[in-house]
Amino acid sequence: TRHAANPSRRHFLRDDDLTSAEQDQVLTLAQAYAEDRRGHHKALDGKSIAVLFEKPSLRTRVSFEVGISELGAHAVLIDATNTHFGRGETMSDAARVLSRYVDAIVIRTFEDTRIEELAAAATVPVVNALTNHFHPCQVLADLQTVRQRLGHTQGRTLTYVGDAANNMAHSYLLGGAVAGMHVRIAGPFGFTADRAILAQAAEIAARTGGSVTEYTEAKEAVSGADVIATDTWTSMGHEGDGLDRITPFLPYQINAALLAHADPDAIVLHCLPAHRGEEITDEVMDGAASAVFDQAENRLHAQKALLTFLMEHA
Ligand code: CP
Numbered sequence: 001t002r003h004a005a006n007p008s009r010r011h012f013l014r015d016d017d018l019t020s021a022e023q024d025q026v027l028t029l030a031q032a033y034a035e036d037r038r039g040h041h042k043a044l045d046g047k048s049i050a051v052l053f054e055k056p057s058l059r060t061r062v063s064f065e066v067g068i069s070e071l072g073a074h075a076v077l078i079d080a081t082n083t084h085f086g087r088g089e090t091m092s093d094a095a096r097v098l099s100r101y102v103d104a105i106v107i108r109t110f111e112d113t114r115i116e117e118l119a120a121a122a123t124v125p126v127v128n129a130l131t132n133h134f135h136p137c138q139v140l141a142d143l144q145t146v147r148q149r150l151g152h153t154q155g156r157t158l159t160y161v162g163d164a165a166n167n168m169a170h171s172y173l174l175g176g177a178v179a180g181m182h183v184r185i186a187g188p189f190g191f192t193a194d195r196a197i198l199a200q201a202a203e204i205a206a207r208t209g210g211s212v213t214e215y216t217e218a219k220e221a222v223s224g225a226d227v228i229a230t231d232t233w234t235s236m237g238h239e240g241d242g243l244d245r246i247t248p249f250l251p252y253q254i255n256a257a258l259l260a261h262a263d264p265d266a267i268v269l270h271c272l273p274a275h276r277g278e279e280i281t282d283e284v285m286d287g288a289a290s291a292v293f294d295q296a297e298n299r300l301h302a303q304k305a306l307l308t309f310l311m312e313h314a
């Protein structure tokens with residue numbers, strides 16, 4: 001298994017590393033943090049947390065650094081291009097070293113095998129701040145946003161349109177299923193979700209009262225949905241992959257015409273950064289249904305709650 005070297009250690013590498021009850025606990029705490037931002041300033045008193053980036057970031061970097069500081073801990077921000085990561089030090093050796101200095105490791109990286117190798121050798125919790133396959137901290141913030149706007153996640157329908165093969169798509173599948181949501185997903189031919197992750201999400205949904213459904217037509221996928229989400233058509237690392245990442249995606253753009261098929265009270269999510277005029281129009285992004293800036297704010301609260309939870313269970 002993924003955590004064989006360290007079975008008692010709690011990591012958050014994928015959305016389904018939290019059970020439904022644990023996810024609920026984290027989201028409840030996240031909301032308490034949102035309502036009293038300075039009220040828990042000792043939760044991680046005196047701890048140090050390494051936050052490593054092998055890809056660019058605005059939200060993740062700032063929300064972790066500020067959140068860690070608000071909990072009374074110290075964040076050690078590491079731009080991995082200035083470490084030995086790119087020049088041959090193994091993730092495993094880096095994990096063993098970092099575990100002797102810090103109380104948790106947050107990392108944004110490429111292949112999931114990199115974070116798995118790090119977690120297997122770490123003796124402190126490891127948190128996924130985005131990999132090629134998952135972005136679970138983002139989806140925690142998204143689920144918090146759904147709770148704020150729609151009261152609860154259980155039984156709500158979330159439709160993701162766009163690059164269904166990317167990290168956000170996979171995290172919506174798993175995280176949404178854990179939250180008891182009906183997750184619908186639609187993307188162009190050749191940009192569909194990983195079969196194994198889709199199957200795992202369906203298995204989870206069967207237990208939580210949710211469901212997982214793939215669509216080809218965006219309109220059909222959005223029909224009557226409570227939450228409509230999208231993400232960039234070109235994820236980090238795919239800029240030069242030679243694929244046409246515009247033309248086949250155009251029918252999946254979130255615009256007013258597509259949104260008209262959703263529930264009249266539907267909300268719109270985008271993890272940002274947005275490419276306005278591509279996957280989402282200005283009209284929708286700045287319109288009444290948009291929750292994208294609350295969603296961005298919730299990164300802070302959700303990650304504070306996650307770190308608090310992982311430290312308590314470490
Ligand atoms: N949504 C998100 O993770 O943004 P950054 O890449 O700016 O961290």
Ligand code: NVA
Nearest residue numbers: 166168231235236272
């Ligand atoms: N899917 C995007 C998310 C950015 C936050 C990427 O991986 O680049």
